[in-house]
Amino acid sequence: MMIKKLEGKSMKYSVIIVAAGSGSRMNLGYNKVYYPLNGVTILEQTMKKFESDIRCTQIVVVTEGNDYKQHTNHYNGKIVVVRGGDTRQESVFNGLCAVKEDVVFVHDGARPFVTASSLDRLCESLTCNDAAILMVPCKDTIKIVENGFVKETLERSKLMHAQTPQAFKTKLLLECYQKAFTDNYLGTDDASLVERYSNANIAVVEGDYKNIKITTKEDIK
Incomplete structure (x- = not known):
């Protein structure tokens, strides 16, 4: 796939804000993205980060319409x-x-603390990559456990936590999603589908x- 050269400061992108979950672990009785955090819903705080970015020309909020209203x-x-839909995918x-x-960013509606500098770094990375995701180094030791016993300790220096937004050329991500549905494959995040169904390199961008x-x-205390 040919990479279309874009300038990070002038790049235009759409963002998909995924806010369709029930938020059962919050025990609110309603979708957690509508919880008022400092007087403003979590979702609105998330949306404002992209409303204030002139590069973002479209905010696609995926949620139940009646709840949103x-x-x-x-x-x-x-x-x-x-x-x-029935699943995040x-x-x-x-x-x-x-x-x-x-170019499309995919972001969790329940991540209202993403910074403008993180968005800048993602846009800059997309000038020369087809895909880029925010990540931070893992602070904890991670072990593989089987049947209640430790089997292996992973090398922490190679482990990172994936965050959102995750950014992609739209055509690439759409093609990978279509292939995943054909295979009935359910990925853990958007990047996992690109890993599986394309040869695109996914750039690691410093998160927060x-x-x-x-x-x-x-998480809200």
């Missing part, structure tokens, strides 16, 4: 609301079908430890 009802010229694919730009995904109530 009830809890947020936030619209402007950038925002498109798309219904989610189906939800992202639904969002991909609405994307208009040649503050860019956490809000999963439990402890």
